[in-house]
Amino acid sequence: MLTASDRVKNVAFAGNRIIFEKAKELERAGRRIIHMEVGRPDFDSPESVKDAAIEAIKDGKVHYTSNYGLDELRDKIAKKLVDENKIEAGRENIIVTPGAMMALSTAIFGTIDTGDEVLIPSPYYSSFYKQVQLAGGKPVVVPTTVEDDYQLSRELLEEYYTDKTKLLVLNSPNNPTGAIQSRESLDEIAEFAKDKDIFVISDECYEKFLYQGEHISIGSLPGMKERTLTVNSTSKTYSMTGWRIGFLAGPEQFIKEMVKVPQNMTICPTSFAQYGSLQAYDLSDEIVNERLKVFRERRDIVVDKLNELDMVELVPPAGGLYAFPKFVDIGMDAIELCDYLLEEAGIAVVPGGDFGIGAENSVRIAFTCSTDEVREGMGNLVEAVKKL
Ligand SMILES: Cc1ncc(COP(=O)(O)O)c(C=O)c1O
Numbered sequence: 369m370l371t372a373s374d375r376v377k378n379v380a381f382a383g384n385r386i387i388f389e390k391a392k393e394l395e396r397a398g399r400r401i402i403h404m405e406v407g408r409p410d411f412d413s414p415e416s417v418k419d420a421a422i423e424a425i426k427d428g429k430v431h432y433t434s435n436y437g438l439d440e441l442r443d444k445i446a447k448k449l450v451d452e453n454k455i456e457a458g459r460e461n462i463i464v465t466p467g468a469m470m471a472l473s474t475a476i477f478g479t480i481d482t483g484d485e486v487l488i489p490s491p492y493y494s495s496f497y498k499q500v501q502l503a504g505g506k507p508v509v510v511p512t513t514v515e516d517d518y519q520l521s522r523e524l525l526e527e528y529y530t531d532k533t534k535l536l537v538l539n540s541p542n543n544p545t546g547a548i549q550s551r552e553s554l555d556e557i558a559e560f561a562k563d564k565d566i567f568v569i570s571d572e573c574y575e576k577f578l579y580q581g582e583h584i585s586i587g588s589l590p591g592m593k594e595r596t597l598t599v600n601s602t603s604k605t606y607s608m609t610g611w612r613i614g615f616l617a618g619p620e621q622f623i624k625e626m627v628k629v630p631q632n633m634t635i636c637p638t639s640f641a642q643y644g645s646l647q648a649y650d651l652s653d654e655i656v657n658e659r660l661k662v663f664r665e666r667r668d669i670v671v672d673k674l675n676e677l678d679m680v681e682l683v684p685p686a687g688g689l690y691a692f693p694k695f696v697d698i699g700m701d702a703i704e705l706c707d708y709l710l711e712e713a714g715i716a717v718v719p720g721g722d723f724g725i726g727a728e729n730s731v732r733i734a735f736t737c738s739t740d741e742v743r744e745g746m747g748n749l750v751e752a753v754k755k756l
Pocket of ligand 1: 407466467468469470493539543571573600601602603604609613614
């Protein structure tokens with residue numbers, strides 16, 4: 369009998385997509401639903417970025433590019449890493465990829481062999497876990513807690529380390545918690561990674577979405593550029609999720625090997641989307657900061673509304689686009705709560721189980737819809753939870 373591979377069968381279907389489909393069904397039946405389940409900023413892509421891509425199409429720049437991406441774009445990304453992230457980089461350190469997602473796959477497939485263990489701090493972006501599964505590795509979840517502000521420590525990492533550990537996946541600011549690893553935590557993580565001689569993937573997709581604290585790239589810390597694989601994209605920063613442009617940055621000797629992953633899976637990112645992204649990296653921070661003001665307002669609404677509820681434990685997000693409240697003693701788990709909120713309050717949010725161990729009573733709320741919708745959705749959520 370024909371079956372799909374165990375590799376794909378063992379991967380759970382994305383929780384946010386399950387909710388998204390349920391919400392769509394209700395909408396088809398005439399219900400109004402406020403979508404706070406998908407991490408897709410509601411802003412449009414910048415006009416000049418669109419113009420650059422349209423120009424590229426008209427100029428016939430419609431063919432394969434190098435497997436590494438366009439040289440001009442690699443140069444621009446390397447400059448961004450030097451200027452903004454204090455990571456030494458040149459063109460030779462960069463692969464342009466279809467979104468951060470393919471940069472993650474390239475880094476994961478490029479570092480681990482079958483059975484190698486990968487430390488994944490929880491709560492986590494579920495694709496980290498699932499990509500490790502697909503690559504034949506063993507995800508090892510390292511739980512961080514509300515009490516510790518979701519900070520990692522060397523002591524905690526040591527508990528989960530074995531001689532099979534090859535890689536640690538870091539994501540700061542974090543999806544779903546919005547936590548930012550402090551300078552002290554990053555120093556401890558860096559010392560741990562160097563002592564144990566393991567790779568670190570640093571997913572920095574939310575680096576520009578900061579409400580408090582600062583973003584430090586672990587690849588900029590002493591001795592870390594030799595083992596850090598930095599991942600980022602234009603998706604969230606410039607509201608370009610549909611363009612599918614991201615990058616992987618790392619030591620040249622690994623980049624040269626790892627490029628075989630996209631070479632044999634995607635060939636290259638879309639040519640004209642790369643030309644648009646060249647323009648995006650030229651934009652001043654003004655447009656990003658304007659939008660950040662709006663996200664900050666939305667984040668504050670979400671936090672204030674959740675604080676009205678006694679049964680909620682919340683570390684207010686220091687960065688990112690999400691809040692991750694835990695609902696204590698409400699007589700239902702997060703899956704039931706999300707169904708209830710969809711039916712009762714017309715708001716779509718994602719159950720925490722998708723984001724790791726210990727998150728079964730948490731839900732992820734994305735503040736990526738309009739500010740009015742955030743206000744209305746959170747009002748409805750609070751009313752509905754009070755009825756429980
Ligand atoms: C932490 C994290 N990494 C990567 C991605 C995927 O980014 P991209 O759209 O650039 O592939 C997401 C999307 O939500 C994310 O939250």
